[in-house]
Structures are given as C-alpha cells and as structure tokens.
Amino acid sequence: MPNPKPGAADNADLAEPTAAPAKRARGGPKGLRIADVAAQAGVAPMTVSRVFNNPETVAPETLERVRQVVQKLGYVPNRLAGGLSSSRSRLIAAIVPTIAHSLFSETIQVFSETMSRAGYQVLLALSGYSDSSEEALLDAVLSRRPEGVLLTGVAHTDSLRERLRNVGMPIVETWDMTDTPIDMLVGFSHYEIGVAVAEHFLQRKVRTPGLVSANDERALARRDGFRERLAQAGIHEIAEVLVSPPSSVAVGKAALPTLMEQAPRLDAVFCGSDLLAIGVLGASRRLGLAVPSQLSICGFGDLEFATETTPQLTTVRVDGTHIGRTAARCLLDRLEGRDKVVVTDVGFRIVERETT
Amino acid sequence: MPNPKPGAADNADLAEPTAAPAKRARGGPKGLRIADVAAQAGVAPMTVSRVFNNPETVAPETLERVRQVVQKLGYVPNRLAGGLSSSRSRLIAAIVPTIAHSLFSETIQVFSETMSRAGYQVLLALSGYSDSSEEALLDAVLSRRPEGVLLTGVAHTDSLRERLRNVGMPIVETWDMTDTPIDMLVGFSHYEIGVAVAEHFLQRKVRTPGLVSANDERALARRDGFRERLAQAGIHEIAEVLVSPPSSVAVGKAALPTLMEQAPRLDAVFCGSDLLAIGVLGASRRLGLAVPSQLSICGFGDLEFATETTPQLTTVRVDGTHIGRTAARCLLDRLEGRDKVVVTDVGFRIVERETT
DNA sequence: CTGAAAGCGCTTACAG
DNA sequence: CTGAAAGCGCTTACAG
Numbered sequence: 001m002p003n004p005k006p007g008a009a010d011n012a013d014l015a016e017p018t019a020a021p022a023k024r025a026r027g028g029p030k031g032l033r034i035a036d037v038a039a040q041a042g043v044a045p046m047t048v049s050r051v052f053n054n055p056e057t058v059a060p061e062t063l064e065r066v067r068q069v070v071q072k073l074g075y076v077p078n079r080l081a082g083g084l085s086s087s088r089s090r091l092i093a094a095i096v097p098t099i100a101h102s103l104f105s106e107t108i109q110v111f112s113e114t115m116s117r118a119g120y121q122v123l124l125a126l127s128g129y130s131d132s133s134e135e136a137l138l139d140a141v142l143s144r145r146p147e148g149v150l151l152t153g154v155a156h157t158d159s160l161r162e163r164l165r166n167v168g169m170p171i172v173e174t175w176d177m178t179d180t181p182i183d184m185l186v187g188f189s190h191y192e193i194g195v196a197v198a199e200h201f202l203q204r205k206v207r208t209p210g211l212v213s214a215n216d217e218r219a220l221a222r223r224d225g226f227r228e229r230l231a232q233a234g235i236h237e238i239a240e241v242l243v244s245p246p247s248s249v250a251v252g253k254a255a256l257p258t259l260m261e262q263a264p265r266l267d268a269v270f271c272g273s274d275l276l277a278i279g280v281l282g283a284s285r286r287l288g289l290a291v292p293s294q295l296s297i298c299g300f301g302d303l304e305f306a307t308e309t310t311p312q313l314t315t316v317r318v319d320g321t322h323i324g325r326t327a328a329r330c331l332l333d334r335l336e337g338r339d340k341v342v343v344t345d346v347g348f349r350i351v352e353r354e355t356t
Numbered sequence: 357m358p359n360p361k362p363g364a365a366d367n368a369d370l371a372e373p374t375a376a377p378a379k380r381a382r383g384g385p386k387g388l389r390i391a392d393v394a395a396q397a398g399v400a401p402m403t404v405s406r407v408f409n410n411p412e413t414v415a416p417e418t419l420e421r422v423r424q425v426v427q428k429l430g431y432v433p434n435r436l437a438g439g440l441s442s443s444r445s446r447l448i449a450a451i452v453p454t455i456a457h458s459l460f461s462e463t464i465q466v467f468s469e470t471m472s473r474a475g476y477q478v479l480l481a482l483s484g485y486s487d488s489s490e491e492a493l494l495d496a497v498l499s500r501r502p503e504g505v506l507l508t509g510v511a512h513t514d515s516l517r518e519r520l521r522n523v524g525m526p527i528v529e530t531w532d533m534t535d536t537p538i539d540m541l542v543g544f545s546h547y548e549i550g551v552a553v554a555e556h557f558l559q560r561k562v563r564t565p566g567l568v569s570a571n572d573e574r575a576l577a578r579r580d581g582f583r584e585r586l587a588q589a590g591i592h593e594i595a596e597v598l599v600s601p602p603s604s605v606a607v608g609k610a611a612l613p614t615l616m617e618q619a620p621r622l623d624a625v626f627c628g629s630d631l632l633a634i635g636v637l638g639a640s641r642r643l644g645l646a647v648p649s650q651l652s653i654c655g656f657g658d659l660e661f662a663t664e665t666t667p668q669l670t671t672v673r674v675d676g677t678h679i680g681r682t683a684a685r686c687l688l689d690r691l692e693g694r695d696k697v698v699v700t701d702v703g704f705r706i707v708e709r710e711t712t
Numbered sequence: 713c714t715g716a717a718a719g720c721g722c723t724t725a726c727a728g
Numbered sequence: 729c730t731g732a733a734a735g736c737g738c739t740t741a742c743a744g
Contacts, residue, residue: 074519076495076498076499077499078440078499078501079499079500079501080436080439080440080445080500080501081440082499083436084434084436084437084440089436094480098465099455099461099464099465100458100461100462100465100466102456102458102461105455105456105458105461106456108455108480109454109455109456109482110456112480112482113482116481116482116496121479121481121496121497121500122479122480123477123478123479123480124450124464124468124478124479124480125472125477126465126468126469126472139432140472140477141477142432143432143433143434143435143438144435144436144477145434145435145436163430248660249660249661249663249664253664274661275660275661278661278664278665279664281664282664303661304604304605304631305605305630305631305634305659305661305662305665306661306665307605308605308609308634308635308637308638309634309661309662309665309666310665
C-alpha cells in the first residue's frame with residue numbers, strides 16, 4: 001500500500017482533537033477546513049483539493065479514503081477561498097429587469113438549469129426597468145468576479161457597455177438585436193416584430209390602428225417598426241397610449257377608452273404584452289365591440305393560458321426557453337475555450353389562434 | 357492637513373508604474389487590487405478598505421481623495437477576498453423548485469429586491485420538484501457560504517433538515533406550514549386550503565367532487581385536507597388524477613375525461629393550479645358542461661389574467677409578494693442581530709369571481 | 713483617524 | 729501520484 005501514513009487509522013477521531021486552539025487567531029472556530037479533512041485522511045491539503053477538482057489525478061485508494069472522511073465530517077469546500085485562489089468563481093451573473101411577470105422567467109429557468117449542469121451557479125441581479133442604478137448594480141455583480149454575464153437586452157448606457165467590453169469576460173445579450181453587440185447575442189428584433197404586426201393588420205384591411213405599450217426600450221422599438229411600416233402604407237395617425245412598466249390587465253382595460261377618444265373608429269390595437277391585450281379585450285367586450293371582427297387585438301408574449309382562454313387574440317410568440325438554452329451554451333463554449341463570436345437571431349412568430 | 361503623504365499628488369499616475377512585475381507570481385495581471393488604489397491615493401490598503409466598509413471612520417479629505425482614485429481607476433472590490441477574510445459573504449441563497457411557472461417568481465422578485473436594498477445579493481438555486489439531487493444542490497449552495505437561506509417549502513428529507521439546522525445560519529422556510537420548522541417560517545397550510553375548498557364545494561351542494569393535481573408534496577397536502585373534510589361530510593369516493601409536474605393547461609384538459617370515467621356524475625373539480633383549472637374549463641366546454649352551474653371548478657394560485665378571462669373559475673389566492681417581503685425581513689432582522697423566532701401564517705383566500 | 717502584520721481557506725506552480 | 733511553500737485580495741485585531 002502506498003504511503004499509509006501513521007496515525008491515519010480509519011476509526012481515529014479528529015487528529016489532535018484538543019491540541020489545536022493556538023492556530024485560530026481571528027474568529028472562533030468557523031467550521032471545517034480542508035486541513036481538517038487532510039489530517040484525518042492522513043494526506044496533505046493539496047491532495048484533498050485534488051479529490052474535489054481533479055479526482056482523476058489521485059490514486060484510487062487515496063480517493064476513496066479522502067471521500068469517506070469528507071462524507072463522515074460533512075465537509076463542504078469554501079468556494080470563496082477556492083475562487084479567490086484560482087480566479088475561477090464558477091459564478092455566472094444574470095441581469096434581468098424582472099422575473100415576476102414571467103416573460104423572462106422561463107429564459108432564466110432554462111439558463112440556470114443548463115449552467116448548473118455544467119458546474120456553475122447563477123447570481124440573479126434584478127435591474128428593474130430603470131437605468132438609474134445600473135452602475136451600482138454592475139459594481140455589485142462584478143464584485144463577485146463572475147466568469148460570465150447574461151444580460152437581458154435593456155438599453156445599456158454607453159458607459160455601461162464600455163465597462164462590460166473592458167471586463168474581458170464572456171457576455172451574452174439576449175431578448176434584443178443590435179448591430180453592435182458587446183460580445184455575443186441571442187435575441188430577435190423588436191423593430192421587426194412591429195413591422196410584422198403592422199403587416200398583419202394591413203392584411204386584415206385595418207385602417208385605424210392604435211397602440212398600447214409600456215415605455216421601455218424594447219417595447220418602443222416594436223412601436224417604431226409598427227409606425228414606420230404603417231406610414232409606408234399611408235397610415236400616419238396612430239392612436240397611442242404609453243404607460244410605465246409593469247403593465248397589467250387593469251392598465252390595458254383603462255387604455256382602450258383613451259385610444260378611442262383619440263381615434264373613434266379604431267379597428268386594431270397592438271399591445272405591448274399579452275396582459276395588456278387581455279385588458280383591452282375585456283374593455284372592448286364592455287363597449288360591445290366584437291373581437292376580432294370589429295377590433296383586431298395583437299399581444300406580445302404568448303402566455304400559455306391565452307390560447308385556451310382568449311382565442312380571439314393574436315399574439316407574438318418568442319421562444320424564451322430557446323434563448324435561455326442558447327445563451328447558456330454560448331457562455332459555456334467560451335468558458336471551455338472555444339473562441340467564437342455568436343449572434344443568433346431566434347426570430348419570432350405571429351400566432352393567430354382563431355379567425356372567427 | 358493631516359498626514360499628506362509625499363508622492364501622493366493628485367495627478368500622479370500609478371506609483372511605480374513599471375517597477376511592479378516582481379510581485380505577481382501566480383497568474384498574469386488580474387486587475388486592480390486595493391493596493392493599487394491605496395498607492396495612488398497615498399494611503400494604506402486598510403484605509404481604502406475602510407472607505408468601502410466604514411466610511412464614517414475615515415477623515416473627510418482622505419475619503420474624498422480615495423473615492424476619486426476609485427472612480428478614476430474603476431476599481432471594484434473583490435468580494436471573494438472580502439468574504440473570505442471577514443466571513444461575511446453578503447450572499448443569500450434562495451432555493452426554489454422553479455421560477456418558470458410563476459407562482460414563486462413574484463416571491464423571489466420581492467425577496468431579491470428587499471435583500472439587495474439591504475446590501476445582499478441573491479444566489480438562485482433551482483431544485484426542480486425532485487428530492488434526488490437536493491444534497492448536491494445544498495453542497496453547492498453552502499460552498500458559497502451564504503449568510504442566510506430562503507427555502508421554498510419542498511418536503512426536505514430528514515438528512516437535509518438536519519444539515520440545515522446545524523449550519524447555524526438564519527433560514528426561512530416559505531410557502532408551507534409545519535409544527536417543526538428548521539428555523540423561521542413564512543407560509544400557510546396547504547392542508548387547510550384543501551379543507552376550505554372542500555367546504556366551499558359542500559356549501560354549493562356538490563355531491564361528486566374530483567381532483568386533478570400534480571403529485572408534489574404541497575399539492576398532496578391540499579389533497580389530504582380536501583379528502584378528509586369531504587369524508588367528514590360522508591363523501592368518500594373521490595375521483596382523482598395525479599400528474600407529474602409541471603402541470604399545464606393541456607394536462608388539465610386531458611384530465612377531465614379521465615375523471616368522468618371514474619365518476620360520471622362529477623359536479624366539481626379541485627385543481628392543483630390555475631393552469632390545470634383552465635384546462636379543465638376548456639374540456640368541460642367541449643363536453644357541453646356549464647361552469648359553474650353543472651360543474652364547479654376551483655384552481656390554485658390566482659393568476660392575474662384569470663379574473664378577466666375565466667370568471668367562471670374559483671381559485672385560491674395566496675400573497676406571494678407578502679411572503680417574499682416578510683421572508684426577507686425575517687432574515688435581515690436576524691442578520692442585524694435581532695434574535696427572533698418567527699412563524700408567520702400569511703393565510704389564503706378563496707376567490708369566487710362570479711356566481712353566474 | 714491611520715497603518716503594519718497576520719490570517720481567512722483555498723490553489724498554483726513547482727519539485728520529487 | 730503526492731506534498732511544501734507561496735500567494736490570491738481582502739479584513740481582523742491590534743497599536744499608535
């Protein structure tokens with residue numbers, strides 16, 4: 001047997017159980033360290049480290065012995081120390097406006113599952129919809145020294161983009177499209193969605209379309225595409241209600257009367273979210289407007305329930321799950337040394353559930 | 357002026373800009389350290405540390421000078437090092453089955469907002485609905501040395517509960533109720549919800565109720581309350597369909613015919629989630645059953661849209677936002693030294709939207 | 713109000 | 729396959 005250290009009997013309790021107090025100068029006893037495991041297994045700390053990080057470089061007997069001690073003691077490595085020492089935090093930051101209203105939550109779900117299968121953990125940073133504190137948020141995130149960052153394509157300020165370019169870690173922007181990504185990109189064009197919805201309305205011979213939307217960056221991009229395509233078709237007057245996020249059913253409900261004041265002959269509404277669309281649908285019911293025959297309504301997000309409960313609505317479907325998975329793979333490829341630059345347009349689809 | 361160190365002129369570039377290479381033995385240049393800031397500001401590293409952690413103990417002039425250097429250099433402290441050194445990771449772990457299907461996502465949203473306002477960051481750990489890998493997940497979480505943990509009341513194995521009791525950090529369990537919490541608890545009784553829904557059905561003179569539910573721990577507790585209360589009323593035969601999570605509209609739709617095979621005179625269904633309830637509603641429409649007059653349907657979760665789109669459904673409302681906020685406060689109180697034990701029952705409400 | 717020394721618990725980079 | 733030394737970038741616990 002190679003190197004059976006004396007005093008490393010399998011049944012021995014902690015080596016020198018009472019002779020240790022001198023060493024711990026700072027706090028009290030803070031829990032088990034790699035040295036405790038090493039002592040009891042009769043190996044050097046380095047070997048215990050290898051058991052966790054490079055088990056294939058350790059002799060089978062040693063491996064087994066150390067693992068038993070780890071199990072018996074309930075030792076859990078300290079990754080603050082490990083990360084500091086190795087410059088590998090095994091942490092990935094995900095910066096998202098919100099997970100409460102679920103458009104992004106499935107992206108984060110899949111992203112997180114994929115990253116954790118690869119041995120990384122996700123630090124969740126909620127940015128809200130305001131840019132105000134983004135610098136502070138970024139500081140907080142970077143202070144953890146993540147190895148990669150997922151951004152939800154909120155319009156970053158120039159200063160922020162600049163900082164992110166300079167940190168030298170892989171970054172994926174998602175849920176948006178641009179010609180000048182910080183690094184990698186998995187998303188789609190909100191502008192093109194606006195164009196597509198406009199064309200959808202035009203095909204339906206809509207003449208007086210309106211728009212209800214939150215005034216966040218991406219919703220406004222959809223609006224721009226919508227307006228410009230309609231302008232090409234000669235429609236320039238577009239009733240519009242912009243609201244602050246978060247949008248909701250109630251907000252949508254309140255918006256329809258306002259739109260109809262602006263445009264009494266309103267015959268279509270493009271809504272910034274399915275929740276808004278459901279609100280507009282409810283309001284149109286009260287006003288006795290048939291949907292979609294008298295009023296076409298298009299939402300955004302394709303919430304699962306909507307197909308069943310509100311087949312009169314059209315919506316725009318985006319595959320958030322696909323975005324999450326792809327973004328994770330992009331980061332992992334980079335982290336594993338594959339040097340690629342990726343811009344993936346995952347596209348979107350207009351879903352008409354029922355033509356009545 | 358106190359202690360104006362020589363060579364600390366405000367416009368000087370990095371002190372000894374080229375004379376440093378000897379020191380960095382391990383990796384390449386890894387970025388700015390506190391020593392870089394200290395050198396340029398003409399103070400000791402300790403003082404820079406104070407500027408971040410105890411600014412009130414630093415002389416105003418020094419504070420200002422250091423902050424300018426920090427700004428100019430773009431220095432961001434390394435919290436891996438800080439956490440290791442101080443045993444304060446400023447990290448809180450949140451363990452949640454999933455955030456994709458949104459019952460928990462608003463709890464996490466509010467929890468995260470509250471914690472970050474207090475200077476903590478949230479490490480998100482998705483456990484899925486299986487207990488299988490929970491030990492590994494807990495290891496991963498504990499390896500970051502969080503200062504507190506939020507659990508979403510999945511039935512933890514005994515071994516897990518034992519470990520959590522022993523880690524000696526504040527823990528809040530949420531979304532459930534028990535007589536033997538690990539530490540603090542903010543939730544409600546799923547069993548009592550089942551009882552309440554049974555009573556709701558009994559009031560409506562229901563005679564042949566059924567149940568569709570995912571087979572996760574908490575849904576099963578609701579089922580138990582439901583069945584036992586019905587048994588007290590003399591109803592023992594209860595049609596039942598149990599499915600694996602995640603539940604969905606499609607699953608609910610498929611379940612109704614199965615229930616009706618078991619109980620052809622079915623006149624009520626308690627569903628494990630609003631999505632299931634929407635599916636059951638859709639299926640009953642196809643079968644020509646009027647809801648709620650011929651078939652009462654009760655969901656769980658009170659999704660926002662449902663009030664508007666499916667007023668025929670009854671549901672159980674739980675305030676996820678309140679849970680998140682309260683859980684955060686419990687942890688923060690503990691972290692700030694207030695030694696309290698908390699069990700909060702936030703309750704629930706049965707919401708009948710329309711009596712037809 | 714400020715600083716020099718020691719230590720937090722790991723891993724790197726060698727050496728054997 | 730294994731280990732001793734040095735270092736990762738901070739903060740604690742003093743001392744002045």
